[in-house]
Amino acid sequence: MECFALCEVKYWYRYINKTEPESNAVDWNGQLRMKNGIAVHNAIESAYKANIFTRDFLISNWKLSWSNLCKPICDQQDVDSEEVRNLWEQGARSLDMWWSTTGKLGLHTDRGLVEVMAFDVLQGIPIVGKADLIYDEVLYDWKTGWGVPKEETLAKKFQVILYSHIFEVKKIKYFYLWRNKIVEVDSRDLNPKPTFELLDAMWFALHENRFKPNHKHCKKCEYSSQCKFLLTN
Numbered sequence: 001m002e003c004f005a006l007c008e009v010k011y012w013y014r015y016i017n018k019t020e021p022e023s024n025a026v027d028w029n030g031q032l033r034m035k036n037g038i039a040v041h042n043a044i045e046s047a048y049k050a051n052i053f054t055r056d057f058l059i060s061n062w063k064l065s066w067s068n069l070c071k072p073i074c075d076q077q078d079v080d081s082e083e084v085r086n087l088w089e090q091g092a093r094s095l096d097m098w099w100s101t102t103g104k105l106g107l108h109t110d111r112g113l114v115e116v117m118a119f120d121v122l123q124g125i126p127i128v129g130k131a132d133l134i135y136d137e138v139l140y141d142w143k144t145g146w147g148v149p150k151e152e153t154l155a156k157k158f159q160v161i162l163y164s165h166i167f168e169v170k171k172i173k174y175f176y177l178w179r180n181k182i183v184e185v186d187s188r189d190l191n192p193k194p195t196f197e198l199l200d201a202m203w204f205a206l207h208e209n210r211f212k213p214n215h216k217h218c219k220k221c222e223y224s225s226q227c228k229f230l231l232t233n
């Protein structure tokens with residue numbers, strides 16, 4: 001949905017036509033950051049699945065995921081070695097942060113509460129939701145990006161609105177591992193109107209196979225070399 005809201009044509013390239021961006025347009029450092037985030041999530045999920053909550057177990061699972069997800073990129077692409085060192089530090093630090101806060105919840109949960117999947121159809125669009133953890137009517141989502149939004153910004157995010165519809169929880173807490181910050185919203189105070197309007201627009205675009213370009217994003221777009229709607233000025 002974030003991609004569709006940015007540019008409908010980009011959404012078409014990425015999710016309908018499944019176009020691979022030209023490799024020279026790929027931000028490999030950005031890809032590494034994203035994959036390192038997945039490796040951190042994988043380590044946390046392994047802890048819940050194995051019911052082992054020790055620092056060594058977390059770190060060794062994160063390293064395993066790093067070698068599967070990130071090392072192949074480092075081996076093949078010209079990535080910045082300082083960026084890699086930073087990512088290693090962030091990975092280890094973020095797992096420490098996770099353990100010192102939400103990690104303790106693992107001691108009280110069972111596997112059914114972790115990686116919770118749910119399906120729904122909203123405005124004619126099938127939606128799949130995957131929560132990191134639901135405990136005591138609170139949904140937790142672990143984030144591995146640098147940005148930490150204000151509460152009012154988080155309350156407008158499509159993902160948060162959809163979580164509140166799909167999972168019946170009282171609160172949604174986003175835990176920003178890189179920054180050791182938690183931002184939470186009350187699910188009952190959310191305004192779902194813009195999200196449902198966007199779902200309507202998606203429904204029409206998908207059914208009429210018509211996707212509108214948004215030229216504001218062209219300069220940063222990974223499909224710019226292939227897109228016939230590209231505007232350069």
Ligand code: SF4
Pocket residue numbers: 007008009010013213214215217218219221222223224227228229230231
């Ligand atoms: S180049 Fe511009 S119009 Fe084309 S997909 Fe990217 S953002 Fe959309």
